[in-house]
Amino acid sequence: MSDEQHIPGATVTRLEHDRAQIEALEDRLFAEIEDSGFPTSSQFAIRLALEEAVTNAFVHGNKNAAGSDITVEYAVEPGRVCIAVEDRGQGFDPDNVPDPTLEENLHKPSGRGLMLIKSYMTRVWHNKAGNKLMMCYERPDATS
Amino acid sequence: MAAHESRLRISREGPVTQIEFLDRNILDEANIQAIGEEIGQIIDETGEPKLLISFSNVDHLSSAALGALITINKRVNDKSGALRLADIDPQIYEVFTITRLDKLFQIHENRDDALSSF
Numbered sequence: 438m439s440d441e442q443h444i445p446g447a448t449v450t451r452l453e454h455d456r457a458q459i460e461a462l463e464d465r466l467f468a469e470i471e472d473s474g475f476p477t478s479s480q481f482a483i484r485l486a487l488e489e490a491v492t493n494a495f496v497h498g499n500k501n502a503a504g505s506d507i508t509v510e511y512a513v514e515p516g517r518v519c520i521a522v523e524d525r526g527q528g529f530d531p532d533n534v535p536d537p538t539l540e541e542n543l544h545k546p547s548g549r550g551l552m553l554i555k556s557y558m559t560r561v562w563h564n565k566a567g568n569k570l571m572m573c574y575e576r577p578d579a580t581s
Numbered sequence: 582m583a584a585h586e587s588r589l590r591i592s593r594e595g596p597v598t599q600i601e602f603l604d605r606n607i608l609d610e611a612n613i614q615a616i617g618e619e620i621g622q623i624i625d626e627t628g629e630p631k632l633l634i635s636f637s638n639v640d641h642l643s644s645a646a647l648g649a650l651i652t653i654n655k656r657v658n659d660k661s662g663a664l665r666l667a668d669i670d671p672q673i674y675e676v677f678t679i680t681r682l683d684k685l686f687q688i689h690e691n692r693d694d695a696l697s698s699f
Contacts, residue, residue: 488643537680
């Protein structure tokens with residue numbers, strides 16, 4: 438999956454920077470996740486990663502440009518949830534993000550989103566341009 | 582523009598200002614900014630602010646919320662005050678440890694322990 442640039446079989450949604458739209462998407466996504474039997478710990482992890490990815494897309498990707506949108510893809514399988522978030526920006530180098538856990542960065546109020554995504558999701562990767570993040574969460578107790 | 586309705590419950594226990602969140606999810610950037618401004622005003626209005634922030638109602642928070650807490654912590658320290666965090670759910674506490682922010686904040690298991698620490 439980690440070379441894929443799209444999530445196979447995904448539901449695709451465009452989102453504006455509007456809290457109601459974001460929450461409506463999360464309601465649909467987490468209804469599927471809960472129906473698939475993912476425990477609350479998994480739901481916590483996925484919600485946090487999705488929120489961070491969406492915020493990064495609007496704030497850093499789209500530079501908070503008024504009227505800009507992002508595209509979110511998601512697919513829920515019995516043992517795995519995959520999500521992609523694409524912004525309209527120029528992209529960035531995900532390997533060149535300062536480590537927020539270093540002493541000199543602990544007091545900084547921002548810069549933790551990508552680290553949290555990588556901590557909570559099983560696999561995280563970007564497209565070549567760096568403006569699309571893809572991530573999958575695999576249930577720890579799922580059998581392949 | 583309408584004033585942002587407070588999303589906090591604020592009470593006083595002697596010199597300590599206790600703050601609780603009304604929302605279970607501290608995720609929305611606009612809400613987080615408003616919360617930061619409201620707590621900032623409390624800090625500005627108090628000589629050596631002693632703040633206790635309880636997370637007893639909180640199920641989810643984002644890194645933007647962590648950023649607001651960092652800013653609050655700095656402003657409290659700049660006024661020679663003290664900040665304590667308490668009642669943090671284990672899943673949320675893990676976010677603090679993953680980000681190493683458990684080293685930056687004084688975190689207590691419950692409100693009583695936090696109050697005793699001032």
